[in-house]
Amino acid sequence: MQALAVVPMDPPVIEATLKRAMDRGIIVVTHEADNQKNTMADIEAFDNAAYGTALNERLAACMGKQGKWTSFVGSLGSQTHLQWVGAGETNAKKYPGMVLVDAKNESFDDANKTYEKAKELLRKHPDIKGFQTSAGNDVIGVGRAIDEAGLSGKVCLVGTGLPNPSAKLLDSGAITAIGFWDPKDAGIAMNKVAKLLLEKKPLTNGMDLGVKGYEKVTLTKGVGSGVLIRGNAMVIADKATYKNYLF
Numbered sequence: 001m002q003a004l005a006v007v008p009m010d011p012p013v014i015e016a017t018l019k020r021a022m023d024r025g026i027i028v029v030t031h032e033a034d035n036q037k038n039t040m041a042d043i044e045a046f047d048n049a050a051y052g053t054a055l056n057e058r059l060a061a062c063m064g065k066q067g068k069w070t071s072f073v074g075s076l077g078s079q080t081h082l083q084w085v086g087a088g089e090t091n092a093k094k095y096p097g098m099v100l101v102d103a104k105n106e107s108f109d110d111a112n113k114t115y116e117k118a119k120e121l122l123r124k125h126p127d128i129k130g131f132q133t134s135a136g137n138d139v140i141g142v143g144r145a146i147d148e149a150g151l152s153g154k155v156c157l158v159g160t161g162l163p164n165p166s167a168k169l170l171d172s173g174a175i176t177a178i179g180f181w182d183p184k185d186a187g188i189a190m191n192k193v194a195k196l197l198l199e200k201k202p203l204t205n206g207m208d209l210g211v212k213g214y215e216k217v218t219l220t221k222g223v224g225s226g227v228l229i230r231g232n233a234m235v236i237a238d239k240a241t242y243k244n245y246l247f
Contacts, residue, residue: 003027003194005187009109010077011036028226029194031186035079037224041193041203045181045213045233048080052087054236055158055179059088059130062156062176066097067129070121072142072159074109074135081134084160088132101125107138114141122149133159139178143169163242170239177238180245181213185233189214193229203227 004021008014011033018028018038030039034048059069071088073081085104092098102121107114114133118141121128131142139161146155153173161178169175192209196202205219213233222228237245 001026002198003029005029005031005190005194006033006039007031008033008036010075011079012077027194027197029190029197031190032078032080034083034228035223036226037222039222039224040197040226042222042226042228043186043189043193043214044080044228044230045186047230048083049087051179051234052084053091054234055084055132055160055177056088056091058177058179058236059132059156059158060092060095060098062158063098063130065095068099068101068125068127069130069132069156070101070105070125070128071103072105072107072114072117072131072133072135072138074107074138076104076106078134084134085132098130101128107133107135107141109135109137111137111141111144114138115144116141118142118145119149122146122151122155128155130156131159133157133161136160136162139166139175140169143174147172147174163237163245167242167246170242173239177236178242179234179236181231181233181235185211185213189229189231203229 015038022028028039030036030042034042036042071085105117139159142157156176158177166178189209189211206216208215214231218230220228
């Protein structure tokens with residue numbers, strides 16, 4: 001094995017494994033893990049704070065900038081998810097009428113667990129107006145709970161999700177909007193970087209990886225000895241626009 005391209009759910013958990021790989025001369029490239037120490041390059045599709053802020057702005061607009069809202073993360077160990085909801089919390093402070101309740105519910109990217117937790121939250125807070133979610137399956141679970149409660153179009157839901165699996169709930173109004181990036185493009189970008197490292201070619205600020213959204217990346221120092229590479233591949237879509245992005 002010459003290279004590993006990894007998308008960790010919980011970066012700290014695999015630090016030792018990635019260190020052993022690097023110690024053996026294996027190229028390690030990660031994605032969605034800008035707190036990963038043992039990586040040569042971590043690739044982010046966009047600035048995580050900007051993404052979380054964009055999701056929350058869409059949520060705030062739907063909620064009329066007032067009412068109770070909550071958030072979901074795939075894992076409390078997922079750095080990107082915490083950054084997204086953290087930026088959302090910061091953004092919502094601009095609107096005194098928005099009240100955060102029971103923040104950072106862990107979903108483990110399991111739509112059924114998210115569905116059950118969302119039902120619980122809807123019972124606990126019958127006047128809740130919004131959900132901001134992080135893991136890809138969260139919008140499916142929360143959206144299903146909203147739909148079954150007859151609250152589609154009344155309770156707002158904005159979060160990370162993909163157009164194809166979210167289509168039915170977007171059409172019903174259970175999901176207000178989704179944010180995403182093309183995982184295929186992110187995977188290609190990871191492999192392009194791994195290939196450059198294998199060939200001992202330099203990674204430079206502003207370089208073009210030849211992938212949509214990664215034509216002029218920003219390169220900064222990572223938390224370890226590697227580098228952090230950010231693209232500009234953010235997409236926010238709703239009922240009116242999601243069909244433009246069906247994979």
